[in-house]
Amino acid sequence: MSAIRTVVRGAQRRRVATIVIVAATAMAVTATVLAGLLLAASSAPFANAFAKQHGAHLTAYFDAAKTTKDQAAATASQAQQAVGPFPVTTVETKLDDGPGRGPTLPPMQVAGRATPGNDAIDKATLLSGHWPRATDEIVIVRTNLRLPAGTALTLTNGSTLKVVGEARSISQTAQGWMTPEGVAALGQTGWQMLYRYADAGSETAMTAHQTALGAGVQTQSWLGVRADAAHRTQLFVPLLSAFGLIGLALAALVIGNVTAGTIASATRRIGVMKALGLTPAQVVRACLAQALIPGLIGAALGIVAGDLLAIPLTADVADLFGTVPMSVTPWVDAAAIVAAVLVIGATAAPAAWRAARLRTVDALAVGRTPQSGRGRLAARLAARSGLPRSLSIGLAQPFTRPARLLVMLLTVALGTAAATFAIGLASSLRLVQAADQKPETSADVLVLPPMDGSDPRVVLDATAGTGSYYGRGPADVTVDGLRQAARGNITVGDARAAGYDMLAGRWYTAPGEAVVTTGFLTATGKHVGDTVTGAGHGPLTLVGEVFDGSANNHLYTDAASLPNQKDQTFEWYVKLTPGTDRTAYLQALESKHLSAEATKAEGADGTLVILDSLTALLTALLVSVAALGILNAVVLDSRDRVHDIGVHKSLGMTPKQTAAMVIASVGIPGLIGGLAGVPAGYLVHHWAVPAMAEGAGIRLPESTIDVYAVGLLAILALAGLFLAAGGALLPAGWAARTRTAVALRTE
Amino acid sequence: MTPAAEGVLPADDRGAPASLASPTMIDVVDVSRRYESDQAALDHLSLHVAEGECLALLGPSGSGKSTLLNLIAGLDRPTEGTVTVGGTRVDRLSEAAAARYRRATVGLVFQFFNLLDDLTVTDNVLLPAQIAGKSAGSRRRAQQLLETLGIDRHADAYPGRLSGGERQRVAVARALMNKPPLLLADEPTGALDTASGAEVRKLLIDLHAEGQTIVMVTHDEVLAAAVATRTVRLIDGQVAS
Numbered sequence: 001m002s003a004i005r006t007v008v009r010g011a012q013r014r015r016v017a018t019i020v021i022v023a024a025t026a027m028a029v030t031a032t033v034l035a036g037l038l039l040a041a042s043s044a045p046f047a048n049a050f051a052k053q054h055g056a057h058l059t060a061y062f063d064a065a066k067t068t069k070d071q072a073a074a075t076a077s078q079a080q081q082a083v084g085p086f087p088v089t090t091v092e093t094k095l096d097d098g099p100g101r102g103p104t105l106p107p108m109q110v111a112g113r114a115t116p117g118n119d120a121i122d123k124a125t126l127l128s129g130h131w132p133r134a135t136d137e138i139v140i141v142r143t144n145l146r147l148p149a150g151t152a153l154t155l156t157n158g159s160t161l162k163v164v165g166e167a168r169s170i171s172q173t174a175q176g177w178m179t180p181e182g183v184a185a186l187g188q189t190g191w192q193m194l195y196r197y198a199d200a201g202s203e204t205a206m207t208a209h210q211t212a213l214g215a216g217v218q219t220q221s222w223l224g225v226r227a228d229a230a231h232r233t234q235l236f237v238p239l240l241s242a243f244g245l246i247g248l249a250l251a252a253l254v255i256g257n258v259t260a261g262t263i264a265s266a267t268r269r270i271g272v273m274k275a276l277g278l279t280p281a282q283v284v285r286a287c288l289a290q291a292l293i294p295g296l297i298g299a300a301l302g303i304v305a306g307d308l309l310a311i312p313l314t315a316d317v318a319d320l321f322g323t324v325p326m327s328v329t330p331w332v333d334a335a336a337i338v339a340a341v342l343v344i345g346a347t348a349a350p351a352a353w354r355a356a357r358l359r360t361v362d363a364l365a366v367g368r369t370p371q372s373g374r375g376r377l378a379a380r381l382a383a384r385s386g387l388p389r390s391l392s393i394g395l396a397q398p399f400t401r402p403a404r405l406l407v408m409l410l411t412v413a414l415g416t417a418a419a420t421f422a423i424g425l426a427s428s429l430r431l432v433q434a435a436d437q438k439p440e441t442s443a444d445v446l447v448l449p450p451m452d453g454s455d456p457r458v459v460l461d462a463t464a465g466t467g468s469y470y471g472r473g474p475a476d477v478t479v480d481g482l483r484q485a486a487r488g489n490i491t492v493g494d495a496r497a498a499g500y501d502m503l504a505g506r507w508y509t510a511p512g513e514a515v516v517t518t519g520f521l522t523a524t525g526k527h528v529g530d531t532v533t534g535a536g537h538g539p540l541t542l543v544g545e546v547f548d549g550s551a552n553n554h555l556y557t558d559a560a561s562l563p564n565q566k567d568q569t570f571e572w573y574v575k576l577t578p579g580t581d582r583t584a585y586l587q588a589l590e591s592k593h594l595s596a597e598a599t600k601a602e603g604a605d606g607t608l609v610i611l612d613s614l615t616a617l618l619t620a621l622l623v624s625v626a627a628l629g630i631l632n633a634v635v636l637d638s639r640d641r642v643h644d645i646g647v648h649k650s651l652g653m654t655p656k657q658t659a660a661m662v663i664a665s666v667g668i669p670g671l672i673g674g675l676a677g678v679p680a681g682y683l684v685h686h687w688a689v690p691a692m693a694e695g696a697g698i699r700l701p702e703s704t705i706d707v708y709a710v711g712l713l714a715i716l717a718l719a720g721l722f723l724a725a726g727g728a729l730l731p732a733g734w735a736a737r738t739r740t741a742v743a744l745r746t747e
Numbered sequence: 748m749t750p751a752a753e754g755v756l757p758a759d760d761r762g763a764p765a766s767l768a769s770p771t772m773i774d775v776v777d778v779s780r781r782y783e784s785d786q787a788a789l790d791h792l793s794l795h796v797a798e799g800e801c802l803a804l805l806g807p808s809g810s811g812k813s814t815l816l817n818l819i820a821g822l823d824r825p826t827e828g829t830v831t832v833g834g835t836r837v838d839r840l841s842e843a844a845a846a847r848y849r850r851a852t853v854g855l856v857f858q859f860f861n862l863l864d865d866l867t868v869t870d871n872v873l874l875p876a877q878i879a880g881k882s883a884g885s886r887r888r889a890q891q892l893l894e895t896l897g898i899d900r901h902a903d904a905y906p907g908r909l910s911g912g913e914r915q916r917v918a919v920a921r922a923l924m925n926k927p928p929l930l931l932a933d934e935p936t937g938a939l940d941t942a943s944g945a946e947v948r949k950l951l952i953d954l955h956a957e958g959q960t961i962v963m964v965t966h967d968e969v970l971a972a973a974v975a976t977r978t979v980r981l982i983d984g985q986v987a988s
Contacts, residue, residue, distance in 0.1 A: 374865075375865050376865055376867075376905065379865045379866055379870070380867065380870070383866065383870045383873070383877075388877075388880065389874065389877030389878050389880075390878065396865070400865055643861075644863060646861075647861045647863060648874075648878065649822075649846060650820070650822060650849065650855050650861070651849070651850075651855070651874055651875045651878055651921070652846050652847065652849045652850030652851075652875055652878050652879055652925075653846055653878050654842070654843040654846040654847065655842045655843055655846070656843065657846075657878065736842075737842075739822070739823065740822040740823075740845075741817045741822040741823040744822070744857075744861070
């Protein structure tokens, strides 16, 4: 046993190498934990959150004017379990931005509940702040419109409510919560009951439960909430799964490389110990111990780091899915440890077996004599390349260890693939968002409908600087075959200026023609070229499929196509002639009593902000794991070749040349890895983005998928080189600083 | 074998043998080298070597021979004292400057050859010139050195396939590649069998005869007697005789 300890201790004395091994393993295990959490969070996120909150299968609203509290409470007997009644009211508020100012918020249904999670059903999760304690305090549902604690909301009667926290109910039973007394003070309008049933899995069963409550009771089935959530989560599951899988692959690769490298670097020491009588079985045990000790220390640190990073990550994921954050998940931690040990064991066992079988004389020669033949052709070609010798020596170096070269190459490839995927994804999502923000972003000025009902076109035509314009207004369009009216947009003038991408067909050019979204075609089963009919309008020929960033049933047509909407008011989108001063133009309109404003793109919406931070975090993590993997490989390589480095220095190689040689040693894996990683990331992007869109029920135009310019791809391919060079910097500095005499003495 | 009549060094490299009037090549003054244990490998040692001289440093293991050689080669720095080679204060050089100094001034021959096994013999010999950024004529010179040292038939072979004597000849060829005024040899026959040792001994004699300044560290009294014009014996880091 003491001989084994000697081998292990020998490796531990190599402080830099050991630190790198521990760090690389820790980072890889951190990535494993986070990847595991991503995969876990992406698997049935609604079902998990619903189970965790013991969600309500049915939420019922009883009108307080018609139903007493006792009558509402009596309905509990119809369900397996019920809670309530809670007093509810609907409030209309606006943000308190000063007297009479501030945007109006959508009406909120507020329930009066004394505690967030103590009820048997719908254990709402408090995400920030505290639960209301006073009658003027409110906790609101976290949405994309973040209202931090302390925000004041002004009610229509002039009084204010103070936001004291954010919460989330997976059953979506309310948009806000106050104390029951607070709701009463606002003027209670009804009672809320929450039910759970033994049979809640089908529409038929839920309809029966809704009917049993009696006519006039407003209800919300969990099946509808689940369908909405699925719509939302399906958009992001491919994204998170892709990151999770890349993370797992990268972690396995790095841990495997670290382990194999650790054993390989101790081979000479093992040779010495074998010469002194260490048996092959003892060698195997020593090798396994040597790999497992730093590996397990790294794994333990990785678990801690992973659990710490999981807090912001799972919060982001929960926001993305509209669910509740996962807490530290012991099974993911345990699985990460087991996976790390398995990978270490699987890599260490063959390496240990090889070391045990290695002839002692060969083991002793390791470090001075590379295995014959390997890398000679590369060395020969590099010598004749005409490059500075320090670079050509470095370039040829990895070929003496093909397995390590392959792992380094894969590590760079995965790191580059992750970066390529993340950048492409961010670009695609921005384009989707840009489509969602049209037509505001494709016009210069938005003219609001005149209060006096006059036609602003007269003023627009008479104002200098007006280029082109069109009017646009909302309309509900009844379509045979659709249960609910489609959201229509009727236009006056040439609305092609809105700049929407067409997925198929063309923009309409005459009354009687319409373009629709993919959601419309899916819902109606129609195709471009078909005609739809409905009340209030004549036949509409669908001449094109438009992409407006929405999955809903949207229809765009000329106002003349819908005679029943002739009284519709329009907003007018104006494109100015080049060189027109927008501020002066707006003042000119104002002087003519037209209310207008400069169009602007809205800021990135909350989902995009979350996605951006999530992709940035995951990309940074994966790239760091890859860089640490490279660092580890180069440290091992430099340690193995320290004697050769000494020889080069004794022949006159300067520290700069030495550093250049070490950095050049990752040049080929960096370049090839980058070149391989870019198409891999490209393919993952081209798979994941349409899959995300399909999950969300939209079809994307090519322009949102083909986001990679040739220049960007070239830069990303070169990024592999920079990633590898970044990983090699530290060992390069170490090699440059190594004293020649010391290096020459090193065995 | 070495074609003695033609000389070991290419004609351009040959210098005049040392005489009493030869200028000083190496000037080591009051040098000490202590390691972390504070044990002195060299203890206030002074030494002068003239241009064209062949000096053998003798002494038991741990006497400081290799340490002194390292200081002269600029591979290590003294704790005290000065080391001047060809007018350059080697002890003051930065790592980069020491590297440039070695390229221009020193050829090193090691006991265990220190050839790079993944490079052919020619590529090993070319290495110092390539590191120094010299390209014009270096391949011709390498070929010439291999020919004059009698190993040109191994030009495309890898060092692992050569005998010890042949490897040491390759190492000498590599050391001479940049035409260094000073050849430093650390136990050049220490790892060789008798026959190979004799080959290398003859080579060094021929090199010195052609004017090459040589400082060698050796345990081999026979080698020192055959090659060196002067021997210095070190004990405990000091000149004993």
